[in-house]
Amino acid sequence: MRIGVVTFPGSLDDKDAARAARLAGAESVSLWHGDADLHGVDAIVIPGGFSYGDYLRCGAIARFAPVMEPLVDAARGGLPVLGICNGFQVLCEAHLLPGALVRNDHRKFVCRDQALAIERVDTAWTSAYQRGQQIVVPLKNGEGGFVADDRTLDELEGEGRVVARYLGDNPNGSYRAIAGISNAAGNVVGLMPHPEHATEPGYGPDPRSGTAGLDGLGFFTSAVATLEGLVRA
Amino acid sequence: MGRVVVDVMLKPEILDPQGQAVAGALPRLGFTGFTSVRQGKRFELEVDGEVTPEVLAAAREAAATLLSNPVIEDVVRVAAADEHHSADHHDDDPDASGAVA
Numbered sequence: 646m647r648i649g650v651v652t653f654p655g656s657l658d659d660k661d662a663a664r665a666a667r668l669a670g671a672e673s674v675s676l677w678h679g680d681a682d683l684h685g686v687d688a689i690v691i692p693g694g695f696s697y698g699d700y701l702r703c704g705a706i707a708r709f710a711p712v713m714e715p716l717v718d719a720a721r722g723g724l725p726v727l728g729i730c731n732g733f734q735v736l737c738e739a740h741l742l743p744g745a746l747v748r749n750d751h752r753k754f755v756c757r758d759q760a761l762a763i764e765r766v767d768t769a770w771t772s773a774y775q776r777g778q779q780i781v782v783p784l785k786n787g788e789g790g791f792v793a794d795d796r797t798l799d800e801l802e803g804e805g806r807v808v809a810r811y812l813g814d815n816p817n818g819s820y821r822a823i824a825g826i827s828n829a830a831g832n833v834v835g836l837m838p839h840p841e842h843a844t845e846p847g848y849g850p851d852p853r854s855g856t857a858g859l860d861g862l863g864f865f866t867s868a869v870a871t872l873e874g875l876v877r878a
Numbered sequence: 879m880g881r882v883v884v885d886v887m888l889k890p891e892i893l894d895p896q897g898q899a900v901a902g903a904l905p906r907l908g909f910t911g912f913t914s915v916r917q918g919k920r921f922e923l924e925v926d927g928e929v930t931p932e933v934l935a936a937a938r939e940a941a942a943t944l945l946s947n948p949v950i951e952d953v954v955r956v957a958a959a960d961e962h963h964s965a966d967h968h969d970d971d972p973d974a975s976g977a978v979a
Contacts, residue, residue: 702947709944738947745949747888752895792892792950818893 646671646872648865649686651716651732653678653707657694658729658841665841666690669865671872681711687872688725688769689716691732693785693839703746703788704734713739725769725868726833730786733825733835742826742835743801744793749786750818758850759784759838760812761824765805768831769871773863779812780860781850784838789817791826791837801826808834840864880929882937885955886946887918921945922959929958 648666650673652659663673674686678696683689696707707713713735720726720741728736736742749755760781763774774780793801798821801807809825817837825836840861843849849858888894894916901915923940925933934956941953 701944705944705947737949743949745947747892747950748895750893750895752899790893 646688646869647674647686648672648868649674649676649683649689651676651678651689651691651712653694653696653710655695655698656692656731658692658839659694661839661841662690662692662729665844665862665865666868668844669862670869671865676712678707678710678712681714683712683715683719683724687875688868689719689727690841691726691728691735692841693730693732696731696735699731699788702734702738704731704736704738707731707735708738717741720828720833723830723832725871727770727864727868728833728835729839729841730789730837733837734788736833736835741833742828743797744791744826746788746837747790747792748788749790749816754785754787755789755816756783756785757816758782758854759816759824760854761809761838762812763809765808765827765831768808768827768834768867770834770864770867771808772870773867780843780863781854781856782838782840782843782861783850784816786817786837789819789837791817791819791823793820798823804829809836809838836864880925880927880933881959882923882925882929882934883955883957883959884921884923884937884941884945884953885918886921886941886951887916887954889950889952892950918954919945934958 648671650659650663666673674684717739734746737745758781763771763778766774766776806827807823808827811822811824815822824838827834843858843861850856897916904912923937938956941956946953
């Protein structure tokens with residue numbers, strides 16, 4: 646199982662995402678933003694960071710990088726793609742996911758351990774979780790507010806495409822406390838908090854949060870399980 | 879050399895925290911008459927030669943695809959800037975923009 650991780654100028658969490666993929670049992674493959682080739686990977690993570698400095702809008706310039714053309718085609722064809730934080734913003738800018746991410750309503754960068762409820766478990770990235778399962782993973786963003794018009798929000802809710810929702814205080818003013826969504830097929834998932842930072846003991850959330858700090862690993866083991874299922878099928 | 883000005887604003891229904899921060903600071907400086915502030919973006923696209931209808935059409939296309947995200951933003955102006963009244967002059971003349979949008 647080969648999980649590709651895209652590095653844009655300004656990506657910060659590509660190494661963490663690659664390590665998470667390896668901890669889940671996959672081989673990680675580095676994908677370069679300027680290379681219009683996916684090198685035959687079985688799934689892709691678009692990591693967090695500040696692609697192209699986020700100078701225009703978060704993810705707006707990354708969306709036009711050469712690697713995105715085959716990525717968008719492959720995603721529409723069913724390839725599992727997970728966008729985390731800046732990666733979520735890139736997926737929205739690329740129209741693989743609806744809505745947009747805007748500046749936090751309180752105007753401050755927020756960095757904390759975040760409790761989430763996993764609501765959709767039939768995606769390529771969440772099958773390892775139970776529906777309604779509560780997890781704690783790090784969250785760090787300045788423009789993490791998920792917005793969309795009411796029709797889109799109703800559609801997402803009605804089709805069960807809200808993958809994760811914030812528990813407790815809404816950290817960034819996201820509409821309906823939405824932390825992550827998927828496309829209809831469930832192969833493309835965007836998530837604002839960072840599961841890749843909660844995959845190794847001692848490096849994840851503070852144990853005082855009541856978790857072992859490994860709550861994020863399920864996203865990556867889900868992908869491995871999904872890919873293995875595809876191969877067997 | 880021609881110049882096209884593209885103005886982009888957040889849609890009215892999208893919260894503008896930057897504008898709110900500025901609005902909050904104005905009274906502290908004694909500017910008490912402004913009831914709200916919204917902050918937008920201005921792009922200046924330069925071309926060799928005149929701003930032809932083709933150039934304007936390309937600028938509109940760029941504005942709709944890269945310069946704005948239609949989910950949260952509106953392109954409120956795409957116009958040729960008057961050579962003699964460019965942004966560099968900070969002219970108070972209301973006709974300075976030479977707007978043809």
